[in-house]
Amino acid sequence: MLIFIILYGCAGPTKINVAVNLNPRNPEVMSYKRLAVLPYSGRFGREFASKVEAMIIAHKDSSGNPYYSLVERVEVARIVDEMKFSTSYLVDQNTAVEIGKLLGAKAIMVGSINSFSVQDNPYQEKRVRCGQYQNNYIKGPYGPITIPICIRWDPYYVNCVERTANMSVSSKIINVETGSIIYSSDYSDSEKSAACSDSGHAVKSSSELEYVVQNRILNNIKMDILPYRVLLSIVLKEDDDNIKNSKSREKFFSGLEFAKSNRLDRACELWKEAYETDKESVSLTYNLGVCSEAFGDPLLAQEYYKKADKLLTKPDKIINDALFRISNIIKNKYKN
Numbered sequence: 390m391l392i393f394i395i396l397y398g399c400a401g402p403t404k405i406n407v408a409v410n411l412n413p414r415n416p417e418v419m420s421y422k423r424l425a426v427l428p429y430s431g432r433f434g435r436e437f438a439s440k441v442e443a444m445i446i447a448h449k450d451s452s453g454n455p456y457y458s459l460v461e462r463v464e465v466a467r468i469v470d471e472m473k474f475s476t477s478y479l480v481d482q483n484t485a486v487e488i489g490k491l492l493g494a495k496a497i498m499v500g501s502i503n504s505f506s507v508q509d510n511p512y513q514e515k516r517v518r519c520g521q522y523q524n525n526y527i528k529g530p531y532g533p534i535t536i537p538i539c540i541r542w543d544p545y546y547v548n549c550v551e552r553t554a555n556m557s558v559s560s561k562i563i564n565v566e567t568g569s570i571i572y573s574s575d576y577s578d579s580e581k582s583a584a585c586s587d588s589g590h591a592v593k594s595s596s597e598l599e600y601v602v603q604n605r606i607l608n609n610i611k612m613d614i615l616p617y618r619v620l621l622s623i624v625l626k627e628d629d630d631n632i633k634n635s636k637s638r639e640k641f642f643s644g645l646e647f648a649k650s651n652r653l654d655r656a657c658e659l660w661k662e663a664y665e666t667d668k669e670s671v672s673l674t675y676n677l678g679v680c681s682e683a684f685g686d687p688l689l690a691q692e693y694y695k696k697a698d699k700l701l702t703k704p705d706k707i708i709n710d711a712l713f714r715i716s717n718i719i720k721n722k723y724k725n
Contacts, residue, residue, distance in 0.1 A: 402624045402625065402627065403624070403625045403627060403645060403648055403649055404622050404623060404624050404625065405622075405623050405625065405648070405653060405679065405683060406620055406621065406622050406623075407620070407621045407623055407682065407683050408618050408619070408620050408621075409618065409619055409620075409621055409718060410616050410617070410618050411616060411617055411618070411619060411718070411721045411722070412616055412721050412722065413612065413613055413614050413615050413616060413617065414612055414613045415571070415572040415613050415614060417571055417572075418496070418562055418571050418572050418613075418614045419456065419614075421457075421495040421496035421562070421564065421571065422456075422457055422458050422495065423457075423458050423460070423493065423494050423495040423496070424445070424457040424458070424459055424460070424494060424495070424496050424497070424498060424562070425459070425460035425465055425488070425489055425492045425494035425496075425497045425498065426438055426441055426442045426445070426459065426460075426462075426465070426497075426498045427465060427469070427485060427488065427497060427498065427499045428465075428469065429441075429499070429500040429501055429502055429558070429560075430500075430501040430502070431501045431502030431503060431505070432502055432505045433502055433505055434500075434501065434502045437500075437502060437558070437603065438500070439462070440603065440607060441498070441500075441560075441607065441610060442459060442462060444607055444610075444611055444615075445457055445459060445614075445615065446459060448611065448615045448616075450616075456615055456616070460492045460493070460494050464492060465488075465492065468488055468491050468492055469488065472487075472488065482563060482568060482570070483568070485497045485499045485563050486563060486565055486568045489563070489565035490565055494565055495564075495565055495566070496562050496563060496564055496565060496571060497562070497563050497565055498560065498561070498562045498563075499560075499561060499563065500558060500559055500560035500561065501558070501559050502556070502557075502558055503557040503558065503559055503575075504555060504556065504557040505555070505556050505557075505599075506554070506555050506556075507552060507553070507554045507555075507595040507598060507599065508552070508553050508555075509550050509551070509552050510550065510551045510552075510553070511548065511549070511550050512549050512550070512551065513546040513547065513548060513549060514546065514547055514549050514585055515544055515545075515546055516544070516545055516546065516547055516587070517542045517543065517544050517545070518542070518543055518545060519539035519541070519542060519543070520539075520541040520542065520543035521539070521540050521541040522537040522538065522539055522540065523537070523538050523539075523540045524536070524537055524538075525537070525538045547585045547586045547587050548585065548586050549583060549584065549585035549586070549588075550583065550584065550592050551581060551582070551583040551592075552581065552582050552583070552592050552593065552595070552598060553579055553580070553581045553598075554579060554580050554581075554595065554598035554599050554601070554602045555577075555578075555579045555602070556576075556577070556578055556579070556599075556602045556603065556606060557575070557576070557577045558575070558576045558577075558606050558610075559573075559574075559575050559576075560572075560573070560574055560575075560576070560610055560613075561573035561574070562614065572613060572614060574609075574610075574613055576606045576609050576610065578602045578605045578606050579602065580598045580601045580602050580605075581598075582597075582598060621714065623679055623682065623683070623711070623714075624707050625645065625648060625676055625679060626671065626672035626675050626676055626707065627645055627672070628672055629641055629642070629670070629672065630670055630671050630672055631667065631669045631670045631671070631700075632663065632667045632670045632672075632673065633667060634663075634666045634667055636663075636666075637662075637663035637664075637666050637667040637670075637673075638663075640659040640660070640662055640663040641659070641660065641663050641670075641672065641673060643659050644656035644657070644658075644659035644660045644663070644676070647659065653680065653683060656676075656680075657676075657677070657680035657684075660673055660676050660677055660680065661677060661680075664677055669700060670700075671697050671700045671701060671705070671708075674693055674696050674697040674700060675693065675694065675697040675707070675708060675711065677693045678690045678691075678692075678693030678694040678697060678711060678715075679711075681693060682711075682715060682718075687715055687718045687719050687722060688719065690711075690715050691712070691715045691716070691719060694708060694711045694712050694715055695712070698712060
């Protein structure tokens with residue numbers, strides 16, 4: 390679990406933003422370390438497969454090691470060229486398995502660009518402008534002041550264009566030994582941009598929209614086959630409920646001040662010290678759960694959150710949210 394802590398609390402509750410590393414949505418693919426990525430079929434398929442490959446290479450664990458050992462692109466190209474297959478045949482399961490065996494891969498990734506288009510839709514928007522003014526006079530310090538007032542508004546139309554990029558991709562990973570599909574998914578995305586002749590800006594270019602759409606699909610593929618990071622915004626509790634010891638109360642509030650100054654490390658030390666003498670405080674117990682979650686111990690965080698929940702006499706949304714969140718994180722982290 391990697392953490393980036395950003396704290397804020399000037400207008401509202403103090404929160405911390407925690408970046409959590411989660412397992413891929415298809416964790417079984419991680420057991421096939423030797424992976425080959427074949428060119429995708431369809432328009433820009435080779436280029437897209439290269440981007441998938443680059444994404445996999447760039448994504449490393451906390452020790453700086455790649456999650457997969459990829460077969461070199463030149464070796465993939467050599468085998469594909471030797472077998473004289475067009476990219477449309479590479480998505481075939483049997484063909485992919487045959488190529489995978491020649492490459493010495495444990496798994497092989499294939500896919501297709503089902504659609505990739507950019508369309509412009511011209512249209513018009515209605516505007517109004519003054520067609521007739523009438524002078525109005527008000528008394529000023531040196532005589533009347535003329536103020537023109539519009540008494541008739543005339544409609545007119547401006548030319549506009551809406552540009553839409555659409556992309557649809559299918560992707561799958563095949564077990565080379567058994568020929569079975571380990572992961573398979575379809576992805577679709579679109580991005581729009583519109584502008585009129587009086588907008589003051591141009592409609593986004595086709596390449597800009599294509600870039601956005603491709604990257605969103607790539608990000609979805611990444612979440613399916615690679616560990617990924619999500620940013621969680623977690624609220625700290627600030628009420629000194631049931632903190633009977635004055636020194637513990639002082640440490641609780643000092644901890645909040647440290648937290649608001651981006652010093653969660655020191656805040657957690659103070660809350661831990663205060664907790665030793667005031668274990669009936671919901672706020673102290675819950676905040677220690679936040680500390681454990683932020684510093685990568687979800688099991689301990691869950692323990693604190695459950696203790697805080699048992700201290701309640703009525704439901705608390707912040708603690709309910711914490712229990713739900715940490716349960717999902719634990720399920721993801723420890724699932725097979």
